[in-house]
Amino acid sequence: MTLTSKCPVCERHMFTREFELCPICEWQQDNIQEDDYSLAGGLNKLSVNQYKLQWETQQAKQDLIQMAIKYPSDRVVLDRIKNVLSSLELRVVHN
Numbered sequence: 001m002t003l004t005s006k007c008p009v010c011e012r013h014m015f016t017r018e019f020e021l022c023p024i025c026e027w028q029q030d031n032i033q034e035d036d037y038s039l040a041g042g043l044n045k046l047s048v049n050q051y052k053l054q055w056e057t058q059q060a061k062q063d064l065i066q067m068a069i070k071y072p073s074d075r076v077v078l079d080r081i082k083n084v085l086s087s088l089e090l091r092v093v094h095n
């Protein structure tokens with residue numbers, strides 16, 4: 001079966017086949033989970049909402065790490081990055 005639906009997690013990939021694995025965020029296409037973003041435990045262990053939060057947090061962390069690499073001697077920037085990283089951890093744990 002062919003389909004065209006946007007990856008609900010990263011929104012950057014168009015699925016063209018059922019059960020296709022997104023090459024960007026590794027979400028697996030699942031029609032049932034796409035109908036209900038809060039449904040966990042289909043082809044993907046996490047729901048779209050949970051996986052999306054995890055993925056976006058991961059992206060944000062990578063951006064911050066890149067920034068830390070770019071400004072390694074700027075204490076103010078590094079301290080801010082450290083604070084944001086730890087609040088991202090809390091956001092994931094408490095969700």
Ligand SMILES: [Zn+2]
Binds near residue numbers: 007023024026027
């Ligand atoms: Zn994706």
